[in-house]
Amino acid sequence: ARRGYEAPRGELETVLAQLWAELLGLERVGRHDHFFELGGHSLLAVRLLSRLSQIAGVELSLAMLFARPVLADLAASLGRHQEVAVPANLITAHSTAITPGMLPLIGLSQPEIDRVVATVPGGLANIQDIYALSPLQEGILFHHLLASEGDPYLLVREMAFAGRDLLERYLAAVQRVVDRHDILRTSFVWEGLSSPVQVVWRQARLEVVEVELDEADGPAHEQLRRRFDPRGQRIDLGRAPLIRFVTAREPGSGRWLLLELQHHLIGDHTTSEVMHAEVRSVLAGRAHELAEPQPFRNLIAQARLGVGEQAHEQFFREMLSDIDGPTLPFGLGEVRGDGSGTREAQRMLPQTLNDRLRQQARRLGVSLASLCHLAWAQVVARSSGREQVVFGTVLFGRMHGG
Template sequence: QALPAPDDDAYARTAYEAPQGAVETALAQIWAELLGLERVGRHDNFFELGGHSLLAVQLMERLRRLSLGVEVRTLFARPVLCDLAASLGSHDEVAVPANLITEHSTAITPQMLPLIELAQPEIDRIVATVPGGVGNIQDIYGLSPLQDGILFHHLLATKGDPYLLVSQMAFAERGLLERYLGAVQQVVDRHDILRTAFVWEGLSSPAQVVWRRAPLEVTEVELDACDGSGAEELRRRFDPRQYRIDLGRAPLMRVVIAREPGSGRWLLLELLHHLIGDHTTLEIMHAEVRAVLERRAHELAAPQPFRNLVAQARLGGDAKAHEEFFQEQLADIDEPTLPFGLSQVHGDGSGVGEAHRMLPQALNDRLRAQARRLGVSLASLCHL
């Protein structure tokens, strides 16, 4: 933060040439707004101007609003403005099938679930897990590929949960805490994903179930510590290395509250499962909670149904082609390939050590050159 803001000359630019035509002009204006630049030329490169993957997602959304559909991978393949502009509109958006479950539905049949294939006994098994039965079910659909992977790791862990996110807060008095919890419930009521539970036992494929009503689960505990370490005691008691939550009960967010010993403050610990959110989700939630508390809830934009994303993921790609690709790549592997002997790690993770090393400059340069050649981030290259 102490560094000066980069001036216009700091960016990797080509000789400026004005955008040509309506599409290039619109695209240049969006880039300028997202990247905080005065002007963008038709030969400029999105990533060399400071663009990154999160901004790329925002760019896709802005283009979608203008009915200029494009896949995010096209941006990585064609990051130069004039090249990308020539590709805009070539991507057909997946038509999201309508949700056929209504508030008046008295039964749910396989024909009512276009985003998952389930037999009637499987649907009945799901209905039995939801408080209030059919009347409290807004939707049922499959998991996105990313959610599939997260659920796999949740089931693989026999103790604790590697995908439970923890955040903590403190409130001057109980009344403020109650107002905050009321605002959180309003945000949960707004968003489908925050009212979603997961069912997999006895099913041919895992399902996510959107409840119409999902009351926030708040647990009050007493703290032992009298030395001001109440927040640390809360974190220790609900450490994800030992603690799990029931994924079958929405919302996949648990709140623990406690009066801080020796003071009038109230402490709050919030557990959010990565199946329904990430750091960006938390930022959006907190912004909406603030809006509710400041009586600005009417200013919030209409929430986007999560089923739209599931439809894009499940209907927009050729799953069979993906399976064939990986079967070909991994055909000769016949045993688990967890890295670094991770299958042999036991305990709560407290024995894990971390080491930090600087890469030699030559290796660093080679890795970055390889990432650029493949059109992916260095993080993706290292993960894979």
Template sequence: ITLAQIWAELLGVERVGRHDHFFALGGHSLLAVQLIERLRRRSLGVEVRTLFARPVLADQAASLGSHQEVAVPANRITEQSTAITPEMLPLIELAQGEIDRIIATVPGGVGNIQDIYGLSPLQDGILFHHLLATKGDPYLLVSQMAFADRGVLDRYLAAVQRVVDRHDILRTSFVWEGLSRPAQVVWRNALLEVSEVELNGSAGPGAAQLKDRFDPRQHRIDLGRAPLLRFVIAREPGSARWLLLELQHHLIGDHTTLEVMRAEVRAELEGRAHELSAPQPFRNLMAQARLGVDAKAHEAFFRGWLADIDAPSTPFGLREVRGDGSGVREAQRMLPQQLNARLRSQARRLGVSLASLCHLAWGQVVARSSGREQVVFGTVLFGRMHGGAGGDRT
């Protein structure tokens, strides 16, 4: 009964039966994260794989309460710490010389370091692509906003700073040079970097000028300086309006992060900051990702699946086609409503998420265009489902 009530709330349906299927009713991975969190609050632990293996209500209910989460080791760095040693870092193995190298990268040294730990598997991959790119950065996310006047803009930036002060991941830098493995470092204090630029009144719309000037295909940010948020502001030519361009690195955020941030900024601006829930330590997610399954088990899994793959799945045999990125064009096309409805209906019929169906479709495209029967392509998964308590907002 408890599970049915949670399903009804999350899926927006009035009645849920014991034979109903979570994904057939419109469930998807992000709703699954929220489901896990709501069950956890009622002390009903469930393993993620169980959620997908047993999507029918009665089967899922029968498996509740059996999952034990990974115990997260305590952070041994305190505000009183005058030095950081290897035994104080349970979530990363580093020699003393490596730790000293990290400390040297943080303004304020030891006193400004809250925590040091390794990277999640997803972050490892993102950093790899950052280092692989010789120009620009494929994982720099860009968004823009406009403000009626400078006063409104300044209040907004002050609210963003207060949100950064709340969340560890927004005060995190990354260090890898001279280390045996990359590390992320949580700063106690990280001030937003805001740059003001002047726009040319005769060079077209201000928003387009900003977009061109800070195009991720040519522009990079320093990953060693927290927060990995950069703001560029400019007065719109011939107007009282101010434009803001936000650069956020995918190492510290994604679409869900932006939604949580914007909701918290709005709460700050409306004087509702006291209503916000306590921020969840990002280290909890790291512990679940790193301590839950041994790295050798991950390697064995992929070796098992990919052992007979001896060539990449390159469409039309082409590999390096991006060049400097300047010749790349994007096209967006809205699916007709009828096709959208048919896809969702098919996903429900098969008992899978629409995302899974789209992955299969993409696999077919890659197979046809590469002329290969077995194709390999990646998808980005963060591991929020394994994130422990508060994983939906970490």
């Protein structure tokens, strides 16, 4: 797979060659080498995008890497794609006031800023930053406000500890992780504002509630689940961190149970994996080895300062211009409820079908996810009686590697 070697030219080609060599475990990479022929794959590609952003401040999409996998071609394209500049946070620990000009990532009037400051315990002294929501967060907040009971985006995790001492050590380690990450010290304010905002607190203490369980009421973990079921529970989005813990001694044993309620506005499955990896490092006495956390405002800047909202609206107006009605499977237009009346069936794919699907995706040069989206579109089309269907998918922009 190696081409005739020619040394990289210019700073960008040199940086790319060094990163490729580092990620692929090679001594040297030439300007005519092909990333995927050298052994690169999608996971390494995502790591490449992230490292390139950190080292050179250059934004690269996965699609561009697939389209231009030869080093020299990629470098030529990258010269035209610079990372969005993230404006500095002008709020400091010594600020005596917050004014509209100090908030480059949200447009608020002075009365609106004062309203936001009044929601934070400790007021101005406890505010580290204020900025807009990402588009995904706006969608989550919309559904939170739409729900009349419970919260569709309240995530639940269960844990058990051999003793109270270990539980206390775990909670102390979680607090240290919360202290590290802006998003874990963030609250949300929208009432009386022209647009919702998120507020990073300088200090946010974990809220831990202890409850008593009765052995006669059934298994302890099921009791906790019932009492704090997201279909009937909500948490105050105006109080950081948006993580709540419920502890209880398990009747008949020395174990302690812990229920974690975390709102999807501040985390997802990947967030939880990172959190718990850091908690383990803290418990093992290796907190000093953890990397410096990236400010969440960087993501907001990428989302808000890259492509303008008008451009997004124009894209979807053109894309959906010939759609004259909603896509309603089986004609069901008024379906409401908390999902408790639904049944779910799961079926494992036979290995032979799995292999055929992956082979087909490779032949077409698309991801397996894209193939499954097409299959789902066919199901929706058949069940709705429409040739053109519209449905959503959940993406967070991770393919950009940031």
